[in-house]
Amino acid sequence: MAPRTRRTEALSRDRIVEAAVELLDTSGEAGLTFRTLTERLATGAGAIYWHVANKGELLEAATDGVIAAALTVEPAGAPRDGIRAVALGLYDAIEHHPWLATQLTSQLSRSPWGSVTPRIFEAIGRRVHALGVPEGHRFTTTSALVTYILGAAGQNAANATSAVPHASRAEFLDAVSKAWEELDPDDYPFTRAVAAEVRGHDDREQFLAGVDLVLAGITAVHLPARPGRAG
Incomplete structure (x- = not known):
């Protein structure tokens, strides 16, 4: 029993997760x-196995x-400001940790009873409730926000990792804009019309x-809007 105690003191689960x-x-x-x-x-x-059973548990x-x-x-x-702050916190985390988007998708779909899904839903859902969204609509409303936040942040992370090698983000967007401007105007009138907006836009x-x-x-x-209040 003594060796196990020494191992626990010398190597914590937190340190293992940090290294992972x-x-x-x-x-x-x-x-x-x-x-x-x-x-x-x-x-x-x-x-390590003393603290973590397998790679799946380690990833979670x-x-x-x-x-x-x-x-x-x-x-x-x-x-509303709180929701924006939470959204930016998740956006930055996904941007800084390229592997995170895939893991979030996996855990939200395969193990929503784990710690990650309730943590995200609580952070956003509590603020949705504070907004005044009526009972019976809070889950759908929170789900819509979570889906957009994680989807858009994940797409941004994918864009960053799949861009043309050795090209900056600005150069990549410029190339996209030029390609869209050259599309057939009969088949892609809208895409051509917004092509210039792609160039130089800020992802955040x-x-x-x-x-x-x-x-x-x-x-x-x-x-x-309440009676007598504009908008």
């Missing part, structure tokens, strides 16, 4: 193995740790604009 996140950030999911983890932590596999813990940190936002004055600002559009829809549907 570091490996995921530098090498991706394929680079996270118990062998690479033991090398990074300068320990034996047994000491790493995802939960990053999301928990991302959702540590200061309370905002208005629920576009993301927040989308959040505001969803919030505007929530306000229009569930929070009609």
Whole structure:
């Protein structure tokens, strides 16, 4: 029993998860193995298995740790501002950790009873409730926000990793804009019309604009203006 006590003191679960996140950030999911983890932590596999049963559990813990940190936002004055703050926290986390989007998709769909899904739903849903969305509509409203936030942030992360090698984001967007401008005007009139807007747009600002559009829809549907109040 004594050796187990020493192992627990010498190597905590938190340190293992921290090392796993570091490996995921530098090498991706394929680079996270118990062998690479033991090398990074300068320990034996047994000491890690004492805290984490398998790679799946390790990925879940790493995802939960990053999301928990991302959702540590200061309370905002208005629920709408709080939702925007939570959205940006998730956006930044997904942008800084390229592996996170895939893990979130997997965990939200395959194990919504795990810690990650309730953590995200609580952070956004509590503010949806504070907005005044009526009972019976809060789950759908929160789901719409979560779907947009994670989907748009994940797409942005995918854009960053799949862009043309050695090209900056601005150069990539310029290439997209030029290609759209050359589309057949009969088949793609709208896409050609907005091609210039692609060039030089800010991904973060576009993301927040989308959040505001969803919030505007929530306000229009569930929070009609009171009599005598404009808008």
